[in-house]
Amino acid sequence: NAGVMQNPRHLVRRRGQEARLRCSPMKGHSHVYWYRQLPEEGLKFMVYLQKENIIDESGMPKERFSAEFPKEGPSILRIQQVVRGDSAAYFCASSPRWDGEEKLFFGSGTQLSVL
Amino acid sequence: GENVEQHPSTLSVQEGDSAVIKCTYSDSASNYFPWYKQELGKRPQLIIDIRSNVGEKKDQRIAVTLNKTAKHFSLHITETQPEDSAVYFCAARSGGYQKVTFGIGTKLQVIP
Numbered sequence: 001n002a003g004v005m006q007n008p009r010h011l012v013r014r015r016g017q018e019a020r021l022r023c024s025p026m027k028g029h030s031h032v033y034w035y036r037q038l039p040e041e042g043l044k045f046m047v048y049l050q051k052e053n054i055i056d057e058s059g060m061p062k063e064r065f066s067a068e069f070p071k072e073g074p075s076i077l078r079i080q081q082v083v084r085g086d087s088a089a090y091f092c093a094s095s096p097r098w099d100g101e102e103k104l105f106f107g108s109g110t111q112l113s114v115l
Numbered sequence: 116g117e118n119v120e121q122h123p124s125t126l127s128v129q130e131g132d133s134a135v136i137k138c139t140y141s142d143s144a145s146n147y148f149p150w151y152k153q154e155l156g157k158r159p160q161l162i163i164d165i166r167s168n169v170g171e172k173k174d175q176r177i178a179v180t181l182n183k184t185a186k187h188f189s190l191h192i193t194e195t196q197p198e199d200s201a202v203y204f205c206a207a208r209s210g211g212y213q214k215v216t217f218g219i220g221t222k223l224q225v226i227p
Contacts, residue, residue, distance in 0.1 A: 033214070035217075041219060041220070042121075042204055042217040042218055042219040042220050043159065043204065043217040044217075045214055045215070045216065048214055056214060058116075091158065091159070103149065103161055103164065104149070104161070104215065105161075106151075106158040106159045106160070107158060108157065108158045109158060
């Protein structure tokens with residue numbers, strides 16, 4: 001089991017460009033969570049998705065940010081027109097189901113740097 | 116929503132001593148409390164967790180205690196080693212799915 005895979009590990013974008021972050025959950029996991037970590041801060045929940053559905057996006061900014069988890073392929077976190085304040089580590093986590101009996105497993109994260 | 120407070124923000128201990136990190140949570144409906152260890156530049160890794168129907172759990176040198184009445188839970192590391200140096204996050208889950216709210220983290224330094 002390869003674990004939760006995120007790519008790229010590092011992403012550099014100029015202000016105004018788009019950033020696409022990918023997350024492949026662990027095999028057998030159909031629930032994906034995205035978290036953002038600013039320097040010297042904790043992990044902030046952004047969005048929770050199941051296959052083809054957004055369940056909770058209460059932590060995601062309403063503008064410029066979107067997330068999807070298609071039937072086939074990885075989950076994508078998309079940030080349009082990036083600004084310097086978007087610079088952070090973005091972590092994806094997955095679990096096999098929602099009922100709380102299973103633990104969250106994190107990927108290695110994508111470090112986004114906005115120039 | 117849930118709010119998790121964690122302290123101290125930094126902690127230095129001599130190798131072999133114990134380390135204690137404390138957290139409080141706000142949502143009385145929270146029922147699951149994981150602890151994660153994050154080394155520099157790496158992913159958060161689950162080290163121990165406790166559910167609301169248990170007061171204490173131990174795994175070798177690591178133990179966690181939970182006081183539901185006070186909405187307080189703690190991580191105890193005994194016989195600390197240099198490789199325990201990392202940032203430790205407490206978290207609490209409320210709601211029907213794995214949306215966990217994290218504390219701000221404690222940077223633990225174990226001095227050889």
